[in-house]
Amino acid sequence: MMKDKKQSDEECLQDMRHIQDTLYVISGKWKLPIIMSINNGNNRFREIARSIPKITLRMLSKELKELEMNKLIVRTVSDGSSILITYELTAYSKTLAPLIEEMKNWGKNHKAVITERAAV
């Protein structure tokens, strides 16, 4: 009854949902730039904003919230003489590394594939 050769439709659909979820978490124009910026040592709102050319405060605010909901960053409020808010990458965010590496390599190769002149 061909059980292992082909997966069931339901399994296949579920796989697709997982893939689309992953895509959703990292796509959009600013998510990766924000992650990279924080990774490069920018931890405060205005600092991150300044480090990313053309981003608007509204988008930064919106994306930071989404990244926080997805547990990729943490927002910390520390109350000294004046209030201080910092954003940091979570340990969990590091689990994205292999995926990002794979995407980087695929994209690099893809550019070559697309650019290459067809041999006669």
Added chain:
Amino acid sequence: MMKDKKQSDEECLQDMRHIQDTLYVISGKWKLPIIMSINNGNNRFREIARSIPKITLRMLSKELKELEMNKLIVRTVSDGSSILITYELTAYSKTLAPLIEEMKNWGKNHKAVITERAAV
């Protein structure tokens, strides 16, 4: 002069471009469903359309073109008694497999991470 510890900004930007390129190739609502459908043996336009609930002919047409430009599928016109058009995955499209697998696994795990109740 810390040459290998930290990458240059330019390198970093280029990496990001590659990543965004990869994202662009596979994102959108229908690209993966279309790839999966062809992979499951649907090779003709109407066949693919019927296999994907809710997709419109316009989107299918548009996405097939993009997938073809990105060399993930080939469109073949064979001229028998009547004309026959088939879509097939390219060998190159298989290079996406590790990436898709990684996204599937990350997404699956992420769902668990997000859903988990915080321990007191």
Added chain:
DNA sequence: ATCACTGATATACTTTAGTATACTGATTGT
């Protein structure tokens, strides 16, 4: 007192992605 900086939010707008629906011209079937 005034100015600039902090971490944002609000409102209104444009652009891009996706939907809905009708239609074409050629072929095959009844």
Added chain:
DNA sequence: ACAATCAGTATACTAAAGTATATCAGTGAT
């Protein structure tokens, strides 16, 4: 003759993503 299927395209629309710009209250410096 008529309907159905093929492989799409055209036009018009809605929804989602992103931009532009102004504003807020609190702190610190001049």
